[in-house]
Amino acid sequence: MALFSRVSGSVGLITLQNPPVNALSAAVRQGIVDSVKRALSDPEVKSVVICGENGVFCGGADIKEFGGNMSGPPLIPMIHAIEAANKPVVAAIEGSALGGGLELALGCHYRIAHSKARLGLPEVSLGLLPAAGGTQRLPRLIGVPAALDLITTGRHITAAEALQLGIVDQVTKQSTVNAAVNFALNVAEKPLDARRISTFPCPHSSDLDALFEEAMQKVQKSARGAIAPVACVQAVRAAATQPYNQGMEREKELMATLFTSGQARALQYCFFAQRAVGKWRMPNGACWDTSKPRPVHKVAVIGLGTMGRGILVALAQTGLSVVAVETQEMQLMEAKQAVSGMLERGAKRRGVVPTLHNITYSQNIKSVAEVDLVIEAVFEDMALKEKVFQQLSAVCKPGTFLCTNTSALDIDHLASQTGNPELVVGMHFFAPAHVMKLLEVVYGPRSSPQAVATAMHLGKKMGKIGVAVGNCRGFVGNRMLKPYIEQAFFLLEEGGTPEKIDQALEEFGFPMGVFKMSDLSGLDIGWRVRKGDGLAESSAASQQSPRIRDGRRYSPLGDLLCEQGRFGQKTGHGWYQYDKPGSQLARSDPWLHSFLEGYRAQHGLVARRIDQQEVLERCLYVLINEGFRILEDGIASGPEDIDIIYVFGYGWPRHRGGPMFYAGMVGLAKVLERLEHYHQAHPDVPYLQPCSLLRRLVASGSPPVNTWKEVIKKVRSQL
Ligand SMILES: CCC[C@H](O)CC(=O)SCCNC(=O)CCNC(=O)[C@H](O)C(C)(C)COP(=O)([O-])OP(=O)([O-])OC[C@H]1O[C@@H](n2cnc3c(N)ncnc32)[C@H](O)[C@@H]1OP(=O)([O-])[O-]
Structure with missing residues (x-):
């Protein structure tokens, strides 16, 4: 909803209230419509400020509403009514103004932002475009090239950049609402004609055709088949070449094709899946909201090869104090130089001071004695890792968490080398570890929930998307990769x-x-x-x-x-x-x-023609089949875990939602039928044999992916 109040005598204050991000749900839209009407009809109110509760302006349209019947007043006429108002309306932007939230602000006559606020039109990452006038107003306000950049990438910008681009009129470090109210008092009687963005001409470049041709090529190259970025370019083109009303028609038309597309569904699924994996659960019932992480102030990294260096950089950038251990002198010197270079380049890019001083280098494993958590990243060799874990168990202070960056080895076996196996978990980073977002946090049967919570918390601090998974050969990602690669080899043998x-x-x-x-x-x-x-x-x-x-x-x-x-x-x-x-x-x-x-x-093999469909079906369905086995074994707690691992760690195209979501899109019955077909043709390939969970899901009517967890729970109890 939205709350109306009168402040400083003549300013109508409309506060959006829909925690945590004040998304524009039906109730919020109704609240805004009612409050605007009230403000405009109240003769005591001379100007209006719109703000959001709890330090967040607005996270945009309510994505949860997209799947169901949309009710309540529509966004576009609501924003038009604000822009057409005969009293100045000022947006007070704190926290985030994203998507429909920024479109709402663009409908206001002035925008004041807090210096820490973030703004953007990220609809493209949900398979959509900014369809509440964003594609038409933003180019009119900041010009076509800058608008194209923001709309096709969906990137969030700082208040400082927004000021420089001309999106906001003022940035404050003080209370944004107070600044906006004072601003509103000052502009109360000022004429508004020059403040209605929809009436602005779109600034023209000399060669629009060349500009849009280049933009289209750029998005097609990076989109890897995603349709929303292309539609975004088309919508902005309409802003640059057509009057506002026609541009709005084009925006609506393009949005209609995107809104019901499978890609939009996949991308919105990813949005929620990314957040769902943070709410982890172990098979013993321990979970994120009952297991609190222990504070970590000092960390150690053991082994400074490629992975160790990346992990070290990511840790140092969080501001934590890190001890870096490498027993080989030469390797230590090389690593120190490489890590300093990486930190300096990263800091330069982000315009901050490099955090070199956070790291202490040592050749002696005893120097980790006082740390709270160790990440071991030595060579992938069990005998070597066993030795390191025995040493760590002897030298670390009691209670230190011991984590291993193995990509496949048995966590429980490593835990058995220590005096406190409950403190051991896997932290499987992906190369390059300071860049890649994914982190598999692997718990063994003896890992404590607190160890999992602490590793997940540390991962989040490092900017990673942590997914908690069980212990098995290759965990989730690499276990599924094995049959995928195997099929590719077989296809080569057969003629590919x-x-x-x-x-x-x-x-x-x-x-x-x-x-x-x-x-x-x-x-x-x-x-x-x-x-x-x-x-x-x-x-x-x-x-x-x-x-x-x-x-x-x-x-x-x-x-x-x-x-x-x-x-x-x-x-x-x-x-x-x-x-x-x-x-x-x-x-x-x-x-x-x-x-x-x-x-x-x-080997007496006769090459045959292998078409694209067979490549995709054999490589992808066998990988998906292993995903079902992982769910059946309880290694991943739900399909979201697997999908996020594949999207963020293995390059699975996000607009296809991850392998398990994709299986649902293709149709589980079809996946099953094709696996049966290929298994019949290749009975000596066990990975092609459809797993029983897949069969049971098909038998229970192929329920939608967001209900699998319940089905899996039932199936698991019967298996
Ligand atoms: C005609 C329409 C046109 C229009 O152009 C279309 C749009 O606007 S499309 C929209 C364009 N807007 C976007 O794409 C912005 C999407 N949102 C974001 O980027 C981040 O959430 C934000 C930066 C705002 C806060 O980050 P943070 O502080 O790290 O917090 P967090 O991320 O953990 O989220 C906290 C909780 O809020 C939930 N939730 C969040 N947003 C929405 C939403 N719009 N809706 C519903 N729910 C939303 C989120 O699921 C989570 O729920 P839970 O149950 O607690 O897990």
Whole structure:
């Protein structure tokens, strides 16, 4: 709702009240309409201020209403009525003015912002466009290029940038409402014609066609198939080329196509899923609201390879005091130099002072004795990690949380090396760790809820999206990746090429196909794991059939490439060739193609044509199937956990909502039918066998993804 009051004698104050972000629900819109009417009809009121309760102006339209029947007064006429008012209306912007919130402010005649406020039109990230006049008013106010930038990226800007762009008229460090009320008193009798943005001509650049052509190319390149950024450009074009009313018609028309699109549904699902993962729950019932984190003031990072350095940078940037330990002197010196450089560059970009002084470097593990939490990031080798955990358990003060940055190893086994296994959790960061948003917080059977809460809290402080998951080989992300990569190898054996398979996945929306990704991360990583598992054996030494392991189909293609020293980008050759070691531009490699031909001939395989549909169905559905197994095993507590892990850690296109949401969009029955089909064709591939949870969900009528948790609970109790 919205509260009306009269302040300073003649100022009507309208306060939006819908915690926590004052979203424009039906009740709030009704409240604004009623309050504006009251202010305009009250002869004592000479000017009006609109503000939000609890230090937040407005987070925009109420996204929760989008799925249901929209009732209450519509936003557009409400904003028009404010703009058309014959008394000045001033927006007092504190906290956030986003989406419909900023559109409301643009309908006001003046805008005063607090210096800490954030403004933006982030609708594009929800698969929409600013359809309450945002695409028409903003270009008229700040010009086409700046409006295009804000509307197509959805980025939030500071009050200082908003002032510089001309979006706000004044920035204050004091009480925004007081400043706005004083401002309103001063402008009470001033004429308003020059303050109604919809009447402004849109500032024209000399070559509009070229400008929009360039903008369209830019969004198409970065959108990876998302439709909203394209619609945003089209809407702004209407502002630049048509009168306001026609522009509004175009905005409405474009919004209508977006509003009901699957992409909008997927993106809005992601918005809520991102927030839902913070409300974690362990199988024993412990959860986010009953488990309080312990304060962490001092942290240590052990091992300063690539991952350790990234983690160190992310920690130092939070302002925490960090002890960085690396036993090799050379490595320590190199790491110190690299980390200082990363911190300095990061600080320069953000216009802040680098936090180099937060870090103490040491070669001695005993220097972690006084820290509250340790993140171990040594080489991915169980024997080495065991030793480190034994040492940590001996040197750390009682109660220190011990976290490991392993990407697949057994957390519980590591916990068993310490005197207090309840203090041990996994903190699985993704490379580069100071950039990538995802953090898997992995609890073992003995991890305490407080250890999970503390790791999740620390992750949030580091700007990460933490997802709490159970302990199993590869946890959630890497466990699902295994069958996905395996299918890609099988497709190569059957006639595919790295180029065709990658193209299908990139057209789906991944930034990189599976083979380019593998070249980037290094083929030797998977090879080392397969060797450890006894799967990858030198072809000469192998006693067993090269294409079968334990009765299951196996592809040794990756191993054979590694035997040739082809480790990917770092060696200049992998699934592709590169100009030189370390280059990033992948080129098709004739050697690889003739190698594949030779391999097929050697194993009596006849290449067939593999189309895009088969690539997508086999690679994606097998990954989804493993996701269902993870849900069945209770490793992830809901589909949102898996989807957020894939969107933020593995490049799954956000506008497709994550693998589990996508399965729901495709139709669970269809996913099941295709898995059955492929399993029949490849009975020696167990990953293709549909898991029982998927079957049960289909049998129970394929309920929508947001109700799976309930179904899973029931299914799990019956399994
Ligand atoms: C015709 C229409 C045209 C119009 O152009 C369309 C729009 O405006 S589209 C909208 C364009 N606007 C946007 O895209 C802005 C979206 N919002 C944000 O970016 C951030 O929430 C914000 C920066 C505001 C606060 O960040 P923070 O302080 O870290 O806090 P937080 O993020 O944890 O959120 C706290 C709680 O509020 C909830 N909630 C939040 N916003 C909305 C909403 N609009 N609605 C409903 N709920 C919303 C959120 O789910 C969470 O709920 P819970 O149950 O407690 O988990």
